Amino acid sequence: MPLTDNTVLNDTAAAQNAGSSGFKLFDTHCHFDLPELAIQQALHWQQAQLAGVAALVIPAVQQSAWQNVLQLHQQQPHWYVALGIHPWWAAEHSLDAVVELNKLLIANDTAVVAVGEIGLDYALAENSFDIQQQLFVEQLALAKQHHKPVILHHRKSQPQLLAELKRQQFNEGGILHAFSGSQQQAMAFVDLGFKLGIGGTITYERASKTRNTVQKLPLNCFVLETDAPAMPLAGFQGEVNTPAQLARVFSALCQLRKESPEVIAQQLWQNSSNVLRLRSS
Numbered sequence: 001m002p003l004t005d006n007t008v009l010n011d012t013a014a015a016q017n018a019g020s021s022g023f024k025l026f027d028t029h030c031h032f033d034l035p036e037l038a039i040q041q042a043l044h045w046q047q048a049q050l051a052g053v054a055a056l057v058i059p060a061v062q063q064s065a066w067q068n069v070l071q072l073h074q075q076q077p078h079w080y081v082a083l084g085i086h087p088w089w090a091a092e093h094s095l096d097a098v099v100e101l102n103k104l105l106i107a108n109d110t111a112v113v114a115v116g117e118i119g120l121d122y123a124l125a126e127n128s129f130d131i132q133q134q135l136f137v138e139q140l141a142l143a144k145q146h147h148k149p150v151i152l153h154h155r156k157s158q159p160q161l162l163a164e165l166k167r168q169q170f171n172e173g174g175i176l177h178a179f180s181g182s183q184q185q186a187m188a189f190v191d192l193g194f195k196l197g198i199g200g201t202i203t204y205e206r207a208s209k210t211r212n213t214v215q216k217l218p219l220n221c222f223v224l225e226t227d228a229p230a231m232p233l234a235g236f237q238g239e240v241n242t243p244a245q246l247a248r249v250f251s252a253l254c255q256l257r258k259e260s261p262e263v264i265a266q267q268l269w270q271n272s273s274n275v276l277r278l279r280s281s
């Protein structure tokens with residue numbers, strides 16, 4: 001959906017408000033290469049920066065996107081790259097894609113901060129499960145081999161993801177994208193070196209289980225994310241989500257926590273840098 005002039009104006013004003021506090025935020029999951037955002041990428045980045053977003057990760061979702069996201073990193077070094085095949089696109093790939101992924105990981109070791117977006121989605125049609133599983137197993141093995149963290153997509157698949165992480169003794173950690181769930185579910189991933197990706201879900205009052213978990217776990221478990229252009233925040237349903245909205249996710253998180261916004265912002269930046277192994281910037 002293209003943005004109307006009005007939306008742009010409102011977003012800019014909101015972004016300026018949200019960014020006036022001067023916090024440095026990291027959007028660890030933004031599909032900046034997808035057409036909904038790509039059409040006004042420069043504007044979205046400008047608004048995101050006004051909102052305090054200083055860096056983001058673009059997780060590619062399919063093989064045909066890999067070269068493009070690598071180019072985006074060339075264009076803007078604070079747009080980090082994850083390469084992988086998302087389970088929604090698994091059925092369009094064969095295992096040959098993993099051979100290509102291996103080559104790109106060797107050739108772009110510094111640009112690529114993670115293997116992702118990968119995972120398992122058991123809400124999809126059952127005939128996709130085989131290829132989903134094969135691609136997940138192979139991509140996880142590649143991440144292990146290249147010592148890269150992973151960005152994990154999950155839907156009705158947390159136990160299976162955990163089982164495979166354990167089976168492969170995967171010790172590189174990563175981000176459990178779009179975390180929702182109980183404290184116990186969260187800790188199972190945290191114990192394996194994962195951070196929980198906290199996004200627009202916590203802006204919905206009805207997400208009480210997730211909000212409760214976010215309130216209780218230590219601050220070093222979390223990273224922020226928008227998943228733009230998907231997952232609009234409460235009050236923005238039906239609109240294209242943008243990385244500037246990260247400031248609102250951050251405010252929602254601050255409302256759930258006892259620590260000061262300064263402490264929260266600093267810790268989340270640290271968590272993002274640590275899990276993606278970036279030199280502190």
Ligand SMILES: [Zn+2]
Nearest residue numbers: 029059117227
């Ligand atoms: Zn995603």
